[in-house]
Amino acid sequence: MMKSTEDAMVAEYLKADGTRCPFCLESDLDGEGVEIEGGFAFQRIHCGGCNGSWEDKYRLIDMVNIHAPEDETVAHVPAE
Numbered sequence: 287m288m289k290s291t292e293d294a295m296v297a298e299y300l301k302a303d304g305t306r307c308p309f310c311l312e313s314d315l316d317g318e319g320v321e322i323e324g325g326f327a328f329q330r331i332h333c334g335g336c337n338g339s340w341e342d343k344y345r346l347i348d349m350v351n352i353h354a355p356e357d358e359t360v361a362h363v364p365a366e
């Protein structure tokens with residue numbers, strides 16, 4: 287597959303938030319377990335429509351539902 291074709295395919299896939307197979311456009315996608323690696327997460331996806339597969343790649347973008355330790359003396363104070 288030519289690089290530009292692949293880039294266009296990836297762009298279309300990302301635009302649909304990874305909900306449709308980039309090859310056959312079916313939404314019959316199954317994901318395996320998520321692997322976390324240095325601020326990124328990877329998940330192998332299989333399409334039940336055409337049997338294509340690829341990995342979704344996620345980046346750590348935030349932390350939410352934060353519960354600080356009750357003992358404030360153990361908490362690191364970030365530099366301003």
Ligand SMILES: [Zn+2]
Nearest residue numbers: 307310333336
């Ligand atoms: Zn497919």
